[in-house]
Amino acid sequence: MESKFDSKEWSSGVWTHFTDVRRRSPLVQCITNLVSMDLVANTLLSAGASPAMVHSVAEVPDFTPHVHALCVNVGTLTPDWLPSMKAAAELASQLGKPWVLDPAAVSCSGFRLKACLELVELKPSVIKGNGSEIIALSSASQGHTKGADSSHESTEAIEAAKSLALSSGAVVAVSGAVDIVTDGKRVIGVHNGTKMMQKITATGCSLSGLVAAFLAVDPLHPLEATVSAMSIFGIAGELGEEMANGPASLRMHLIDSLYGLDETTVLSRVKITRLG
Numbered sequence: 001m002e003s004k005f006d007s008k009e010w011s012s013g014v015w016t017h018f019t020d021v022r023r024r025s026p027l028v029q030c031i032t033n034l035v036s037m038d039l040v041a042n043t044l045l046s047a048g049a050s051p052a053m054v055h056s057v058a059e060v061p062d063f064t065p066h067v068h069a070l071c072v073n074v075g076t077l078t079p080d081w082l083p084s085m086k087a088a089a090e091l092a093s094q095l096g097k098p099w100v101l102d103p104a105a106v107s108c109s110g111f112r113l114k115a116c117l118e119l120v121e122l123k124p125s126v127i128k129g130n131g132s133e134i135i136a137l138s139s140a141s142q143g144h145t146k147g148a149d150s151s152h153e154s155t156e157a158i159e160a161a162k163s164l165a166l167s168s169g170a171v172v173a174v175s176g177a178v179d180i181v182t183d184g185k186r187v188i189g190v191h192n193g194t195k196m197m198q199k200i201t202a203t204g205c206s207l208s209g210l211v212a213a214f215l216a217v218d219p220l221h222p223l224e225a226t227v228s229a230m231s232i233f234g235i236a237g238e239l240g241e242e243m244a245n246g247p248a249s250l251r252m253h254l255i256d257s258l259y260g261l262d263e264t265t266v267l268s269r270v271k272i273t274r275l276g
């Protein structure tokens with residue numbers, strides 16, 4: 001880990017992205033897993049964005065053209081849901097709207113891996129996974145991971161993330177103790193967050209939704225917008241932990257902290273460094 005953070009160069013950008021989300025309240029369509037719907041929606045609301053959990057394929061042609069960003073998460077994928085995900089992703093890409101793919105538990109089945117590879121073909125702006133998911137998707141291997149949790153450190157996934165970014169054209173983000181963000185050339189580390197966030201299901205899914213909201217306000221700079229979202233979410237977790245007694249109260253305090261974040265706190269807590 002780096003001893004010096006380049007945070008000064010990043011912190012004003014992080015705050016600007018966040019104030020833009022609060023000011024513009026982007027409409028974010030989330031086709032996310034059943035476990036995460038509540039936390040993803042509440043995270044987006046606390047951040048000032050406008051979530052819409054619209055997932056029927058029958059509604060995509062009417063609704064998706066009106067959203068500012070899309071988040072697709074395959075955490076509880078079934079054959080019924082895949083057509084909506086593909087239709088929304090395809091439309092978002094055609095209309096130049098940013099979209100995030102969260103390949104949750106990608107290697108739990110051949111069906112899910114194939115679905116994720118097909119979704120990658122539809123040109124996500126950002127792919128956000130944990131270390132194991134990014135390694136699995138990058139190598140397109142069929143190895144088994146431990147469900148939706150990561151058994152790899154995010155830093156072990158740097159090379160996999162870079163090659164996935166180069167092959168897909170997406171910015172690739174790996175959540176973990178250090179969040180990694182790469183476009184295949186630059187590699188940025190976000191050192192915010194707290195270990196207990198792993199003990200709340202769907203924090204990673206919520207982060208993916210938040211990345212979509214940040215992309216909505218700065219679609220031409222997906223790497224920077226992703227870095228900003230990851231830092232803000234991590235800072236909310238750090239503040240939340242100071243008030244929490246365990247995961248359940250952290251969940252509540254994280255949402256409250258995100259809602260109440262002010263400029264001084266953000267500028268003093270951003271921890272970002274260039275890793276490559």
Ligand SMILES: Nc1ncnc2c1ncn2[C@@H]1O[C@H](COP(=O)(O)OP(=O)(O)OP(=O)(O)O)[C@@H](O)[C@H]1O
Pocket residue numbers: 104129130131148149150175176177178179192193194195196197198200201202203204205206207233234
């Ligand atoms: N050891 C850690 N230290 C600090 N922050 C962490 C740590 N582990 C995870 N986080 C933070 O927790 C959040 C969720 O990341 P994580 O990698 O656990 O997601 P995930 O595995 O996709 O979770 P889920 O699938 O349950 O949604 C991120 O903001 C990340 O920075």
Ligand SMILES: Cc1ncsc1CCO
Pocket residue numbers: 033035036075076104105148201202205
């Ligand atoms: C626990 C779990 N199982 C499928 S999705 C999910 C939420 C975290 O991705």
Ligand SMILES: [Mg+2]
Pocket residue numbers: 102104105129130148204205
């Ligand atoms: Mg996840």
